[in-house]
Amino acid sequence: MVAPARILSFAEAIREAMAIAMDADEHVFLMGEDIGVYGGAFQVTGDLVHRYGEERVMDTPISELGGAGVAVGAALNGMRPIYEFQFSDFAMLATEQIVNQAAKLRFMLGGAVSVPVVFRMPSGSGTGAAAQHSQSLQAWFAHIPGLKVIEPTTPREAKGMLLAAIADPDPVMIFEHKLLYKTKGPVPEGYYTVPLNKAAVVRPGADLTIVASGLMTVRTLEAAATLEQSGVDAEVIDLRSLRPLDIGAICESVKKTSRLMCVYEGVKTMGIGAEISSAVAESEAFDFLEAPIIRLGGADAPIPYSPILEKASAPQVADIVEAARKLATGAV
């Protein structure tokens, strides 16, 4: 019998996943800036340093390139490191290690090695942290073969996907929206995994398909509830993984609804929505489309510090409702 799920926050679920992995496998350890005594910038690692000691919950100097390099090297030598970027924006300092080393080494060395490292990526806007600490760079990394890029939405998925990521033989980047850390939901006890390559239909519907991930899925579900009141029945697909992208699930849904909208917080231009819409346009689902594919992405601008402008730069519930209603009623 499955034990009843408890209610945990998204941050607690991630912490629990890391603790379970460290209990199960002595090769698992954590690295990152201020993740020890301070408990992490967003209190995700919390008390883990006291439970597992400073050798396994390692505070690193302020050098993302150095920290990520140590993590990649340790992974090459059989360890299972989890490296936390304090803000995912700082991963740019470590792109050489992520893109040119972690993603490539299995291929450069003919499969003789693998790099089982996990990079944790606190991301997104809405916290008043301005342009250098608020980006959604999923599309950057989803462009790189050799990486897996995932973005859980619920605490249950956060724990299960992180455990799957730790067990995965290849580098995985897990994007964690900062506004989700305090959201709560049921989380099963013990060890379980959620697949890293499957999207989920989180709300079935008939009139249009809305594809989103992470916080955008939460907002889209809220929008779908509003839309339902005015007779628009939206199907919502939570991507969960951005690389690989579960295009099959999206196409199946489009064949049913004939209308597709992509909601993502990353900058609209060259974003996740561009890939989804062109993949659908290339697929057999093309012949089922009854309207243009709509992208509702982040503003083409650095995230502003002004709270009002910051809000305006990312899709909000009302934006999703409006765009979906137009699409579903044949106004576009």
Place this chain on the structure above:
Amino acid sequence: MAVEVILPRVDMDMTTGKFTRWFKNEGDAVDRGATLFEIETDKAAMEIDAPASGVLRGVSAKPGDELPVGSVIAWIYAPDEPYAGAAAPVARPSLATPAPAGGATSEQRRVESVAEAASPPRGVRATPQARAKARESGIDIAAINGSGPRGRVQVGDVVARATTIAAEQGERIAQGAGESRPVAIGEAKAAFTGGGAAAPEIPAVDFAKFGPVEIMALSRIKRISGPRLHAAWVNIPHVTHCDEADITDLDAFRKQLDDEAKADKKAPYRVSLLPLLMKASVTTLKEFPTFNAALAQGGDALILRRYWNIGVAVDTAEGLVVAVVKDADEKGVIELARELGALSAKAREGKLLPSEMQGATFTISSLGGIGGTAFTPIINAPEVAILGVVRSKTAPVWDGAAFRPRLMLPLCLSYDHRAIDGAAAARFCRHLAQTLADMRRALL
């Protein structure tokens, strides 16, 4: 890049619109947002703004043209953009292709001439699903008028076209069979006795022969409402039932409400008899649901409507329009009075939206402010009944012991005899009169 000027969809069920006038001419400078042209739907006239700033080019729509929604009727070029005369770009050109074997309808022909005048065709706007459906059904997608945004062909248009083609083929087969059958003289006579609605025409008269005349154009509203009234008059077997209601107490109550309304500090309004009539009508309509119905196509069923939207005929300088108060059953008299005031004001300014003129389930036409003793209102099709009221007057009423002066309101209910019988109409009017005599009944 040149921007298309299209005939927009201003109403959900609109498929064509009548172009009535340009406010700018070919070659004029236009500003985005400024009024550019005017169209008429079957319900209203609307002014449409320019979609961009620039120079108006390739004007193709002429007053009187009946065009499908989404037709390109002109282009707006950037001031320095080269313009190659009639060879303007065209995005919705499909209609210039030869009509299907069954022969084009007059509407298609009109549309074609407009499209040809604009410029040579290039491509068809259609959704991928519509294209797939057309391929599958062997239908030429270029021959379809799209109902989507900018005239885009949607899958429903292809399905409709397929249905029409099938029906036309069926008709031709039936006609072919009829042609070869000789008709005996006696048979023809027997067939004629049934009669029909083929009304003889009223012959034209040259009035100038008898004296000086002047031509006055009918107002826009009259031109639109005329054919609709005519259709209702000739298609519906009207009967008008007359009754009267004692509104002595009701009118005293109305005056009290009206005084309070006039004294409202924030937003004064007026309370006429109409909102009270609406309230009483809803009460009676709920008791007699067939009066809130419409006849189903084919005339073999009634569509009972479980909402109560009351149309009110409003007299405007341009002519008669019907403003519709939605969900009157959910509103109190004060709310009805305020809404009616706002709608009437909009109607008089010619600003009513199509959505504010449709969806009525029952209509009231009041001439009470003017006078009269009775009249026979024409049913606002597809409704099945309309209530006409004229001026109330104080009359002696026998109460069993003596004549008392009572304020009596004449009621004239026209009903569709296909849907409603005389006895039901008499009961409806009695119920309404009793409700008006004692509005407490509306609470029951």
